[in-house]
Amino acid sequence: MSSAPRPSVPASASASAAASAPAPAPFTADDYRARMDRAVRSAAEAGLDGVLVAPGPDLVHLTGYHPPADTERLTLLVLSVEHDPVLVVPTLEAPDAEQAAGAAALTLRDWTDGKDPYAVTAPLLDSNGRFAVSDNTWAMHLLALQQALPSTSYVSLTAALPMLRAVKDPAELARLEAAGAAADATYEEILRVRFSGRRETEVAAELAHLLTQFGHEQVDFTVVGSGPNGANPHHEAGERVIERGDTVVLDFGGLKHGYGSDTSRTVHVGDGPSAEEQRVHDVVREAQQAAFEAVRPGIACQDVDRVARAVITEAGYGDRFIHRTGHGIGVTTHEPPYMIEGERQPLVPGMCFSIEPGIYLPGRFGVRIEDIVTVTQDGGRRLNTTAREMAVVG
Template sequence: MDSRSDLATTPFTADDYRTRMARATEAATAAGLAGLLVAPGPDLAHLTGYRPTADTERLTLLVLAPGHDPVLVVPALEAPDAERAPGAAALTLRDWTDGTDPYAATAPLLDPKGRFGVSDNAWAMHLLGLQKELPDSSYAALSDALPMLRAVKDASELARLEAAGAAADEAYREILQVRFAGRKETEIAADLAALLRRFGHSQVDFTVVGSGPNGANPHHEAGERTIEDGDMVVLDFGGLKHGYGSDTTRTVHVGEPTPEERRVHDVVREAQQAGFEAVAPGAACQDVDRAARAVITDAGYGEYFIHRTGHGIGVTTHEPPYMIEGEEQPLVPGMCFSIEPGIYLPGRFGVRIEDIVAVTADGRGRRLNTTPRELALVR
């Protein structure tokens, strides 16, 4: 039987993609849709393994409809690339050439009066072109119609996420050894990016380095500020390894922290643990947010926790489900998401701690990031 390491590096097969497309079609039927229209992006990569080499105005669209084989509509000049996609054997290619109408070529594949789920990132010109060709058709964003399309991961996907998380953990262990004081945030960010690549990431999506008052901005871009002795520094970084995401955050301190800085970090760590302990099959996504937020609110910092507690992760570093008040979606074994509470004191400092967590069938969560969550001191 394959180890997790073997699963992480074993390519997905055409049968894997065939199964995914069949499940997506069944989900569309259950949602009352006539089918799905999937544009280039994370949904197409998940369902077919096809990632077009360039963002193009030419129509590329996967059509999934009950009772019909999957069809990928592609520009003729890109058909050779599509034919080499891992899932190509599980679908039919229909190409169109420049100078012809791609919407007229696509329309016969669709129920002219159907309602279709369409990728959130589909180009407006393509959707409008289809509407013009099929005026009685209607459309719903996939994030609304099928928000959990990619949410539940199989064993191979979980292995890839685990490998990505382990690589990010190695990058964090290494960054603790470098000097922070006297260096710019951009220099630490560059170190993190290089470390992610050294440990196998093919793509680095973000390296947030927020020092001192910059740490009070959750999505601060690493800038030219020079890190000083006495700074809290928020490190949030991730990207893709084996096609699946990593995303972790740790907050470190340059030199000895003040009692208040230790207290704030301890509160965030306790909140992160409370969110983790709330993970269980059948619990609602909002239960994770509530558990983490209650700790911070009870400690008197509720107004300084200004974002959701977490987000899903997979072929992208941010996707459904979301750990936020009002999200009643039950947790299901195989779901993976971040738990990342924070406290942000404007003009002073911020603290955030983040792990990726998988829901398991044994009734609990499993962390995919295992580095210590205690406050690390750096020089």
């Protein structure tokens, strides 16, 4: 990070509020029990006999348990239509699993090194059953289960139950709101730092510092795309020195209280933007606003994409909008539902997703504006509220 001093001006009201906001109450065993029950009901409605969940975001969502990320030992949550929830864990990890908030809502079944974990797991499954399996399940575990129970069959959890984590309960919404407020405070504070003459990596480090300062326990990304680099939507901040006259795409987020933030704004360095830069920004802002105004229960996810894309296409930049309009967010910063052509899943209250149209002119500049939105009973509500006009920075 640059050795330049941080601004001495008082923190913004949003920054002060984000920094002082109290932590939400922890999820309870009843919360996790309700999620597991909902997963079982959803599986039955989809004609499945159960759900098998390996370590990853689905396991965190359903149980609150974070097993070691690098272990090759079998850990598997078995949710069955016929039986109460069971978590199969290695014996050496059972003490940690017992401390998980959702442990009281399930039975632990442990296995020791040298024993066959699949022999422990197989009796928990219908020998002729069809199960949804979390997408990040290790192939060696799934193949071993198939060998132990050759008449079983498996489908991708995301394909079979894409909305498993999509609809947030009030406690989850509160966490997403807090994460959004922290990202907003980060944006308001980054406008106070110097851009001109600094490397993209230095501004990215400032963003990461501010996200952490405002309560993020995990920073997932800090995109700083200056000048021609802004035409790459997922540009990794590099050593390019930001110059006066540059348009800069900022896209950043991570996890606060276990739930995601993700916001994008585009700023201009030095004097005001050129007429073309302003026009492109205005088109993106209009597309983002139109897509937001389209949000309401019952419309298909693809309709949000269509509305944003229509505005950009009519303005003559259709071929320069090169990604989907949005993605879901929750315990990860990217998850179903996706706002993209072909996704016919209807919006329902409690869904949370990004709306982030963009225009990218290769070799020149890019513009993206992104807010997280939640579906309400009669429309949508933004979880990011910072100004969407193009800010001018030094």
